[in-house]
Every structure is written in C-alpha cells, then in structure tokens.
Amino acid sequence: MEGCLFHELKQYATLYNPDIPDYIFLNSFWITSALIAILLIIKKDLNIKRTVMGILFVECIFIIFCSTVVYRETLPEARSNFIPFWNYQAIRKGDDRCFVEVLLNVILFIPIGFLACGLRRINKWWKVALVGAVISCTIEGLQLWLQKGFCELDDVFHNTLGTIVGYKLYQWIALLLKRNMMKHKNKQNQKI
Incomplete structure (x- = not known):
C-alpha cells in the first residue's frame, strides 16, 4: 500500500466520521457510565461482569449505528453491491481502499463479538456470529432503504x-x- 497505513485507515474509517457531533459520543459515554453506576448501586445480587458487558454491548451497537447509518450523508439514490467477495477481486488488482475497508469492517465488529460473550445465552461461536450477522444485515438494510x-x-x-x-x-x-x-492458586496451596 502506498502512504502511511494510519492515514489510509483514518481516511476511510467508518468510525472516523466528522459529521458525528462530539456531544453524541460524550453523552453516550456519560449515559453508559451512569447506567453502570446506578445498576451497581441498586442491584445487590447483580452479576457485575454480565451487566457491564451488556451495557457496553448496547453502547457499542449505538456507536456503530451512528457511524454507519445515522450520521452518514443521504445519497441521491441507493447504492448496493450483492456480488460476493468482489472486494477481493479489487484488492488483487491493487485497490488499497478496498483492502482498508475490508480490514475496517472486520475491526469494527470485534468489540461486538467480544462483548457478546459476556451475555448469558450467547456462549457459542455460531450464536456470536449470528448476532453479528443480524446487526450487520440491519445496518446494510437501513443503508439501502435510507440511501446512506x-x-x-x-x-x-x-x-x-x-x-x-x-x-x-x-x-x-x-x-x-x-x-x-x-497457577496462582497452586502456588498458594504449595505454601500451605
């Protein structure tokens, strides 16, 4: 790839959307923090890990939707491409932008998969994949329908x-x- 990879990533990143007002991220951070704090105070028998990961999971989905749908410019007409793996053909021809977009699309959903593991019933890889596919299909459908x-x-x-x-x-x-x-427990037991 030509140029600095960081510059390429920043230029094409879906999370780096200058149209998203800063107050959206600040307010979502404060709301998320407040929800975690309130739940920790109110619920004595709360499973902290699941609660925090669940709230962060929802927060992550919110930020992804803002970045990929809500604050995207409305186009004059819907744009789509349903040819499977067309990106790889473009990458083979030397299209650096497609390479960066593929990489960013994978990176964008890593937190979804990570945080979904903290939820009670999403404990198998195929369930996590299904959650990711449903969220992604929803985003793609909204982009097509709203022309974003x-x-x-x-x-x-x-x-x-x-x-x-x-x-x-x-x-x-x-x-x-x-x-x-x-290992730490075994060392403790050996000392006793």
Missing part, C-alpha cells in the same frame, strides 16, 4: 468475521486468565 452508505454483501461477511474474531479473542483472554489464576 453503500449496501454490500461483503460488509455482512466481514462484520460477521469480526464478531467471530472478537469471540475468539474473548475465549483466548479468558483461558489465559484462568491459567494464570490456577
């Missing part, structure tokens, strides 16, 4: 892949923490 952005099948695939990466990342971190706790 570019509705494409590849985005659904890459977003879903991002949720699976987030799931695997969560599983890997949980495994490392469990191993570390077991």
